[in-house]
Amino acid sequence: MKKILLIPFLFFSLAAMGACSADEKTSDPETPDQPAGNSNILVAYFSATGNTQRVAERIAALTGADVYRIEAADPYAADPYDDSDRVQREAYGDLRPGVANLPVAETIARYDTIFVGSPCWWHQPAMVVCTFLEAYDLSGKTIVPFFTYGATTYLNESMQKIYRLTPESKHIPATLPEDLDPDDITTPGRPDDAGIDMPGSAGGVESWLKRIGI
Ligand SMILES: Cc1cc2nc3c(=O)[nH]c(=O)nc-3n(C[C@H](O)[C@H](O)[C@H](O)COP(=O)(O)O)c2cc1C
Numbered sequence: 001m002k003k004i005l006l007i008p009f010l011f012f013s014l015a016a017m018g019a020c021s022a023d024e025k026t027s028d029p030e031t032p033d034q035p036a037g038n039s040n041i042l043v044a045y046f047s048a049t050g051n052t053q054r055v056a057e058r059i060a061a062l063t064g065a066d067v068y069r070i071e072a073a074d075p076y077a078a079d080p081y082d083d084s085d086r087v088q089r090e091a092y093g094d095l096r097p098g099v100a101n102l103p104v105a106e107t108i109a110r111y112d113t114i115f116v117g118s119p120c121w122w123h124q125p126a127m128v129v130c131t132f133l134e135a136y137d138l139s140g141k142t143i144v145p146f147f148t149y150g151a152t153t154y155l156n157e158s159m160q161k162i163y164r165l166t167p168e169s170k171h172i173p174a175t176l177p178e179d180l181d182p183d184d185i186t187t188p189g190r191p192d193d194a195g196i197d198m199p200g201s202a203g204g205v206e207s208w209l210k211r212i213g214i
Pocket of ligand 1: 046047048049050051052053080081083084087088118119120121122123124148149150151154
């Protein structure tokens with residue numbers, strides 16, 4: 001059953017990676033463990049296979065934002081599909097895996113706007129992203145979640161999670177489509193993802209930023 005569900009992700013992931021043109025890929029990626037402190041905008045992201053990283057770096061290039069890559073304390077397999085059981089356990093169990101490189105609170109406090117990027121992993125953000133969000137007081141800050149994914153079917157559940165973890169923050173977009181069953185993150189195929197605007201790949205970032213007013 002799990003294999004059946006993951007086959008489409010594999011297909012779409014490969015297709016999405018193939019859709020990136022060579023100049024969208026970063027040959028010398030800027031992926032610092034800690035943000036540089038040059039901007040009041042931060043792009044904080046987790047990425048296992050580079051798709052979210054490329055989107056994060058494009059956002060930073062266009063906005064001048066600082067970049068912070070979230071690293072799992074217990075790293076995932078080089079091919080994260082080899083860690084699918086672990087990822088599913090973390091997502092469905094709402095676990096909080098450790099982060100190896102959490103910035104100090106004063107560093108995060110400097111930012112007014114935080115882009116938060118993750119792959120959809122078993123219908124949720126990578127749980128290390130949740131660990132990051134819960135480590136700070138983000139009240140009053142503007143949180144802009146972005147996801148890469150194999151199939152958009154679980155985007156709403158993943159977005160809802162970020163919003164629930166940052167109840168005192170402002171969000172872009174301000175509201176999400178109604179989550180048809182907020183307590184169920186395991187049933188695929190529900191039609192509540194429509195209308196969530198995402199860049200999809202690095203090539204879509206510039207127009208996405210304009211659409212969301214940044
Ligand atoms: C273990 C695992 C679970 C995944 N679960 C989902 C999912 O629930 N929904 C989805 O759309 N894509 C899913 N994917 C596909 C990833 O979201 C997609 O490949 C993403 O772009 C990877 O981002 P990254 O390259 O930044 O790691 C999954 C991938 C892996 C490895």
